[in-house]
Amino acid sequence: MDITSIIAxxxxxxxxxVTAPPGSTLVLAGxxxxxxxxxxxxxxxxxxxxxxxxxxxLAVTFTNKAAREMQQRIEAxxxxxxxxxxxxxxxxxxxxxxxxxxxEAQLPQGFQILDADDQYRLIKRLLREANLDDSRWPPRQxxxxxxxxxxxxxxxxxxxxxxxxxxxxxISLYDNxxxxxxxxxxxxxxxxxxxxxxxxxxxxxxxxxxRQRFGAILVDEFQDTNxxxxxxxxxxxxxxxxxxxVGDDDQSIYGWRGAKVEHIQQFQTHFPxxxxxxxxxxxxxxxNILAAANAVIAQNPDRLGKALWTTAGEGEPIRxxxxxxxxxxxxxxxxxxxxxxxxxxxxxxxxxxYRTSAQSRxxxxxxxxxxxxxxxxxxxxxxxxxxxxDVLAYLRLLENRQDDPxxxxxxxxxxxxxxxxxxxxxxxxxxxxNLSLWQAAQxxxxxxxxxxxxxxxxxxxxxLIDNTQAQLAELTLSExxxxxxxxxxxxxxxxxxxxxKGQDRLENLDELIHAGQQSDLNFTLEGQTPxxxxxxxxxxxxxxxxxxxxxxxxxxxxxxxxxxxxxxVVFIGGLEEGLFPHSxxxxxxxxxxEERRLCYVGMTRARRRLYLAHAETRRIHGSVSLPLAxxxxxxxxxxxxxxxxxxxxxxxxxxxRVSHNDTxxxxxxxxxxPTFGSGVILNTEGHGASARAQVxxxxxxxxxxxxxxxxxxxxxSAST
DNA sequence: AACACCGCGTTTTTT
DNA sequence: ACGCGGTGTT
Numbered sequence: 001m002d003i004t005s006i007i008a009x010x011x012x013x014x015x016x017x018v019t020a021p022p023g024s025t026l027v028l029a030g031x032x033x034x035x036x037x038x039x040x041x042x043x044x045x046x047x048x049x050x051x052x053x054x055x056x057x058l059a060v061t062f063t064n065k066a067a068r069e070m071q072q073r074i075e076a077x078x079x080x081x082x083x084x085x086x087x088x089x090x091x092x093x094x095x096x097x098x099x100x101x102x103x104e105a106q107l108p109q110g111f112q113i114l115d116a117d118d119q120y121r122l123i124k125r126l127l128r129e130a131n132l133d134d135s136r137w138p139p140r141q142x143x144x145x146x147x148x149x150x151x152x153x154x155x156x157x158x159x160x161x162x163x164x165x166x167x168x169x170x171i172s173l174y175d176n177x178x179x180x181x182x183x184x185x186x187x188x189x190x191x192x193x194x195x196x197x198x199x200x201x202x203x204x205x206x207x208x209x210x211r212q213r214f215g216a217i218l219v220d221e222f223q224d225t226n227x228x229x230x231x232x233x234x235x236x237x238x239x240x241x242x243x244x245x246v247g248d249d250d251q252s253i254y255g256w257r258g259a260k261v262e263h264i265q266q267f268q269t270h271f272p273x274x275x276x277x278x279x280x281x282x283x284x285x286x287x288n289i290l291a292a293a294n295a296v297i298a299q300n301p302d303r304l305g306k307a308l309w310t311t312a313g314e315g316e317p318i319r320x321x322x323x324x325x326x327x328x329x330x331x332x333x334x335x336x337x338x339x340x341x342x343x344x345x346x347x348x349x350x351x352x353x354y355r356t357s358a359q360s361r362x363x364x365x366x367x368x369x370x371x372x373x374x375x376x377x378x379x380x381x382x383x384x385x386x387x388x389x390d391v392l393a394y395l396r397l398l399e400n401r402q403d404d405p406x407x408x409x410x411x412x413x414x415x416x417x418x419x420x421x422x423x424x425x426x427x428x429x430x431x432x433x434n435l436s437l438w439q440a441a442q443x444x445x446x447x448x449x450x451x452x453x454x455x456x457x458x459x460x461x462x463x464l465i466d467n468t469q470a471q472l473a474e475l476t477l478s479e480x481x482x483x484x485x486x487x488x489x490x491x492x493x494x495x496x497x498x499x500x501k502g503q504d505r506l507e508n509l510d511e512l513i514h515a516g517q518q519s520d521l522n523f524t525l526e527g528q529t530p531x532x533x534x535x536x537x538x539x540x541x542x543x544x545x546x547x548x549x550x551x552x553x554x555x556x557x558x559x560x561x562x563x564x565x566x567x568x569v570v571f572i573g574g575l576e577e578g579l580f581p582h583s584x585x586x587x588x589x590x591x592x593x594e595e596r597r598l599c600y601v602g603m604t605r606a607r608r609r610l611y612l613a614h615a616e617t618r619r620i621h622g623s624v625s626l627p628l629a630x631x632x633x634x635x636x637x638x639x640x641x642x643x644x645x646x647x648x649x650x651x652x653x654x655x656x657r658v659s660h661n662d663t664x665x666x667x668x669x670x671x672x673x674p675t676f677g678s679g680v681i682l683n684t685e686g687h688g689a690s691a692r693a694q695v696x697x698x699x700x701x702x703x704x705x706x707x708x709x710x711x712x713x714x715x716x717s718a719s720t
Numbered sequence: 721a722a723c724a725c726c727g728c729g730t731t732t733t734t735t
Numbered sequence: 736a737c738g739c740g741g742t743g744t745t
Contacts, residue, residue, distance in 0.1 A: 091735045189735045256732065356731055415721065540735065560732050582731055621730065622736040
């Protein structure tokens with residue numbers, strides 16, 4: 001491995017970034033400019049040229065997927081496995097740190113991780129215990145309050161409500177929540193980061209160790225860092241300039257969950273000796289797509305400034321379709337997908353993007369009607385499914401009896417005669433004596449505070465957990481999981497369920513056992529049992545949103561979910577005021593700027609063809625609205641845009657402009673084809689010899705035909 | 721403990 | 736419009 005192969009094939013800007021001298025570096029990486037490539041090559045450079053040990057490199061990403069990809073690409077580039085690199089998410093790294101220093105971080109050794117759903121349930125329980133009306137104190141709001149403050153690095157004692165009773169109550173709930181987590185030995189996602197930060201802040205010996213260890217720190221998607229993550233990086237890098245951060249201020253779309261675009265905007269102020277490299281050459285999209293995306297994002301204030309360019313040609317114009325309503329919009333998209341597929345484009349390379357997940361329904365319906373396979377991203381992930389979380393609750397309780405959220409979940413699932421009254425008594429006892437639910441259950445039984453029947457049921461539950469634990473010692477992880485599923489009677493419970501989902505659930509349980517088998521083969525964090533590692537991984541990496549469909553299928557997802565992906569053909573629906581930009585974001589300039597960035601992200605996903613659509617009427621929450629076309633559309637240069645008005649079989653009362661061109665054919669016109677028979681022109685494109693028409697034939701379906709070859713014969717008919 | 725009914729909210733989502 | 740969650744009924 002030599003230097004040449006690390007820098008070969010890089011453009012000037014990429015090479016400047018990869019070979020940057022030690023010191024802090026900010027890489028402003030436009031969409032499709034080879035950002036991951038730069039990170040991967042930079043790490044190779046550090047290893048091979050700067051001779052930094054893998055042990056001394058920390059690379060942080062935002063998703064596990066990105067972390068895996070980076071590790072793989074580094075190994076592929078260097079053609080050897082690279083052990084010892086720290087590549088992972090902020091959360092994954094914080095978790096590893098806390099496992100190594102659990103005692104210094106004041107955590108029990110077997111601490112468990114709460115996911116968002118666990119957190120929500122815990123908050124609801126605390127509200128009930130505090131006798132607070134959850135319509136006045138919506139748990140979601142409390143959860144947001146807690147997480148927002150944790151993301152800012154703020155503990156309850158840092159907050160001052162003054163006389164505001166609302167704030168006071170919130171702070172007090174936050175305080176209760178923290179106490180409950182501490183007692184149970186559980187940490188939520190934000191807590192992982194906060195604890196890690198506090199560990200470093202308060203234990204200079206530990207901080208010193210990691211500062212010395214990491215000679216280089218690389219951060220991907222830097223525009224998405226929140227306050228605590230940024231504080232982390234500053235602590236770790238200290239004054240030594242060893243940060244190499246890569247990001248794009250124009251793609252910051254997670255402000256609503258605490259990301260601060262200011263971090264990237266003001267990076268050079270905090271690190272004055274920063275070398276800035278702009279990656280502006282785009283290897284993904286055509287000229288038209290980039291020109292349009294550049295024009296849209298150019299309207300935003302406070303940009304670091306960047307303009308994407310390409311050596312690829314202009315490519316196809318961007319197609320804009322003004323639909324009558326959302327069904328018409330979906331029909332248009334579906335028709336285009338069908339004809340593109342006939343023309344040789346794979347479904348897999350086509351994506352439908354939208355602002356809100358509710359919009360997927362219309363598209364799904366028309367896709368189903370047309371027998372086009374599709375896959376939706378989003379929704380419940382594997383480890384978030386109720387039946388899976390039920391099993392995990394048992395496993396967590398086996399690891400840590402103090403884990404109250406796990407106790408709450410497992411205690412009466414499946415139903416075993418432990419009713420609300422019994423649980424109320426246990427909770428009350430736990431609250432008064434500051435005990436865990438497990439301990440409280442034991443004492444309540446011992447002190448005979450329950451009816452014989454309730455005491456019997458509760459005793460059997462406690463014994464079930466203890467007995468199961470006794471059986472697990474010699475088993476592999478997957479056998480342990482299988483044992484727990486059987487012993488808890490969850491399998492029987494789901495097998496007997498009559499809600500139609502029983503079979504799915506059983507399959508998921510088997511899948512969980514299978515996941516355990518896979519995990520058996522993987523490495524285990526030092527000092528951890530396979531089960532502990534498995535539980536942490538289940539929380540930190542909840543799995544894919546859907547079983548991967550092998551079938552070639554159209555990809556449907558929100559614009560947010562599309563970030564980082566690319567497709568040959570992209571459709572963006574619902575470009576309407578109130579929907580995109582969303583009405584919830586229309587009240588302030590910052591949120592609008594983020595919506596605009598979201599639009600930019602969406603447009604730059606497209607490699608060759610970009611279709612934009614808006615509807616003139618749309619049903620939202622049951623009632624019909626007449627939205628204006630999105631302001632983003634106004635910013636797209638006319639020369640990159642072609643308006644499509646395919647009025648298929650729809651009568652529509654509003655505009656009926658027809659675009660004629662030099663083909664002599666126009667949408668809506670009836671034609672006759674020698675082999676396909678009669679049809680209607682949906683769309684035309686191109687000029688002269690390459691001009692094509694999309695025709696919907698009565699019997700042969702929709703096809704794109706070269707007009708010069710097709711011998712289409714216009715049939716006289718009244719144009720709409 | 722299972723089922724029916726009612727009322728409310730309704731952007732984006734990873735860890 | 737629609738689904739979810741909370742409450743009340745059998």
